[in-house]
Amino acid sequence: MNSTQLKQLAVVTITDVDRLYAEHAKQMHEKIDATRDAYFGFIFPITRSDLNAVSQAFGLPAEVANHLALKSREFSTFRAPGRKFGQLTNHIYGASILALRGKDLDSGLAGVNDRTLPELVKAEEATVLEIAETRSSWFGRIYFPAQAFANAIGVFGGKVDANTLFDLAEKYGFASNAGARKTIRGDFGIAVWLTMLGRAP
Numbered sequence: 604m605n606s607t608q609l610k611q612l613a614v615v616t617i618t619d620v621d622r623l624y625a626e627h628a629k630q631m632h633e634k635i636d637a638t639r640d641a642y643f644g645f646i647f648p649i650t651r652s653d654l655n656a657v658s659q660a661f662g663l664p665a666e667v668a669n670h671l672a673l674k675s676r677e678f679s680t681f682r683a684p685g686r687k688f689g690q691l692t693n694h695i696y697g698a699s700i701l702a703l704r705g706k707d708l709d710s711g712l713a714g715v716n717d718r719t720l721p722e723l724v725k726a727e728e729a730t731v732l733e734i735a736e737t738r739s740s741w742f743g744r745i746y747f748p749a750q751a752f753a754n755a756i757g758v759f760g761g762k763v764d765a766n767t768l769f770d771l772a773e774k775y776g777f778a779s780n781a782g783a784r785k786t787i788r789g790d791f792g793i794a795v796w797l798t799m800l801g802r803a804p
Contacts, residue, residue, distance in 0.1 A: 608705060612801060613662040615703045617670045623702050624674050631698055632680070634708050634758060638694040641754035642747070646681055647693040647793070654691055656737040660730050661700065661801045671699060693793060701759060701800040712761035715803055720756075720763050720795075721771055727798050734794035735777070742789030749778075749785045752792040756799060771795070 610619075624631070639646055649657075651672045658668035672691060679689025701711045715723065724731055735743075749765040749772070756763050769785040772778035777791035 609804075610703065610705050611662070612658075612700060612704060613664065615663060615667055617667055619703055620667060620671050620674055620699075623699065624678050627702060627708075628678065630708055631678070631695075631702070634698045635692070635694045637758045638697065638755055641758050642694075642751050645751075647742075648681070648690045649693055649696065651691065653737065654696060657696070657734050657797060660733045660737070663700070671696070675699065693797070697797055697800045698759075700797070704801070708759060710760035712756055712759040712799055712803055715756055715761035715763060715799055717762075717764055717767045720761075720767060720799075723799065723803060724771060724795060727802050730802065731791075731794045731798045732775075734797055735790040738790040738793055742793055745789040746779055746781065746786035747789055747792055749787050749792075752787060752796055755796050759800065761799065761803075768792070768795070 651669075654672050654675075655665070655668050658671070659665075663671075675691050675695045676688040679692060679695055681692055682689035698708060702708055704711075706712075749769040752768050753763050753765040765785065768787060769778050772787040772791050772795075775791060777788040779786050779788070
């Protein structure tokens with residue numbers, strides 16, 4: 604999956620979603636598993652309303668977001684025994700929006716580094732904070748090691764030091780020290796990660 608012509612999420616179609624899961628399922632599963640490992644094995648389920656709210660922040664058409672929710676549940680391997688459908692997860696959604704933009708799943712965030720990340724967050728501040736607010740009801744109560752978010756950016760080719768992420772979160776009031784461990788509030792960390800996947804050039 605390597606395209607030199609990037610799409611805005613606002614013009615992604617239902618057909619694009621179908622094509623993604625039909626043609627790139629193997630690589631998608633690999634990246635989702637790698638993202639799970641990046642977050643130290645944690646899986647983050649999301650509701651359809653969460654997905655729709657985040658999609659709205661990105662300008663993804665409502666009918667496409669609804670179709671993405673359906674296809675993601677069919678695609679997901681995270682499911683209870685005996686259940687027909689799996690659960691929506693941040694990992695699936697994040698990989699999907701990067702790929703739907705025409706970005707390569709291995710190198711789509713290659714331009715994200717210690718210098719460019721703060722610039723990208725500043726440029727997309729409204730989106731980051733909107734997504735953080737949307738996810739705050741659950742992720743706002745959980746703090747993750749800054750390294751987890753650095754790892755998750757790295758899955759898609761970015762290279763950001765955990766300290767850079769911590770400093771950024773601290774600037775916006777979403778960071779906390781836990782002894783010697785630097786942690787970031789989950790809603791902000793997830794918002795930064797998703798915004799990079801949805802908007803990074």
